[in-house]
Amino acid sequence: MDSVQGRPAPTLPFRDTPRHYGRITRLLHWTMALLILWQFLGMGLRLLLGRDSMAAFFVRLHQPIGTVLFVLIALRIVWALANRRNRPAHGAGPVGVASRLGHMALYLLMLIVPGVALLRAWGSERAFAPFGFQIFPAREAAIEWTGTLAGALHGELAWVMGVLILGHVVMVGVHQAMWRDGTLARMAGRRSS
Ligand code: HEM
Numbered sequence: 001m002d003s004v005q006g007r008p009a010p011t012l013p014f015r016d017t018p019r020h021y022g023r024i025t026r027l028l029h030w031t032m033a034l035l036i037l038w039q040f041l042g043m044g045l046r047l048l049l050g051r052d053s054m055a056a057f058f059v060r061l062h063q064p065i066g067t068v069l070f071v072l073i074a075l076r077i078v079w080a081l082a083n084r085r086n087r088p089a090h091g092a093g094p095v096g097v098a099s100r101l102g103h104m105a106l107y108l109l110m111l112i113v114p115g116v117a118l119l120r121a122w123g124s125e126r127a128f129a130p131f132g133f134q135i136f137p138a139r140e141a142a143i144e145w146t147g148t149l150a151g152a153l154h155g156e157l158a159w160v161m162g163v164l165i166l167g168h169v170v171m172v173g174v175h176q177a178m179w180r181d182g183t184l185a186r187m188a189g190r191r192s193s
Pocket of ligand 1: 036062110114115117121150151
């Protein structure tokens with residue numbers, strides 16, 4: 001039994017609280033972090049080493065994993081809205097405003113980046129069947145604008161999202177190492193009260 005001075009450690013609730021993110025938010029956050037890492041690792045390796053390298057191992061699953069990420073971000077937005085009055089605050093002042101805007105931009109990009117790629121898959125002549133489950137059947141003729149839109153936005157916005165994620169990770173490091181305000185513990189630590 002985990003205990004603090006003989007008292008059992010309080011279990012983490014499913015819902016968020018003003019001091020900590022709950023189990024559902026954490027499950028969504030860390031699953032998405034892993035899958036997003038997979039996406040960028042694959043595309044980064046493809047850029048550096050070319051298609052016929054070890055990048056192929058990651059890129060093979062790019063579309064199915066991207067589809068899962070789209071579903072997870074939709075669930076995450078619904079869950080964040082359901083908990084909006086009862087979750088850790090971003091803080092006051094310019095840092096709080098920057099944090100709120102940064103998170104909003106991340107949510108938006110996490111929706112748009114896979115969203116436009118799925119739109120292209122919907123408008124494509126080829127059937128789209130991630131993990132073997134057909135979502136969009138084949139068409140007789142492709143819808144051109146869906147391909148143009150995704151061609152213009154998907155890759156570019158994905159890299160912008162990658163930079164924002166890097167900024168997010170760096171800021172967590174700053175909170176931990178310099179400000180020591182327990183920000184990481186809200187998403188990763190045990191419940192303290
Ligand atoms: C959050 C999810 C996703 C992320 C972070 C992501 C990220 C990326 C990145 C970084 C690239 C490389 C762009 C370049 O070459 O400069 C890329 C390319 C690509 N992605 Fe995704 N992607 C995601 C979801 C999807 C989904 C759902 C699909 C398909 C349904 C998809 C299909 C493609 C395709 C076909 C390419 C190569 C052609 C292109 O750049 O448009 N991606 N993605």
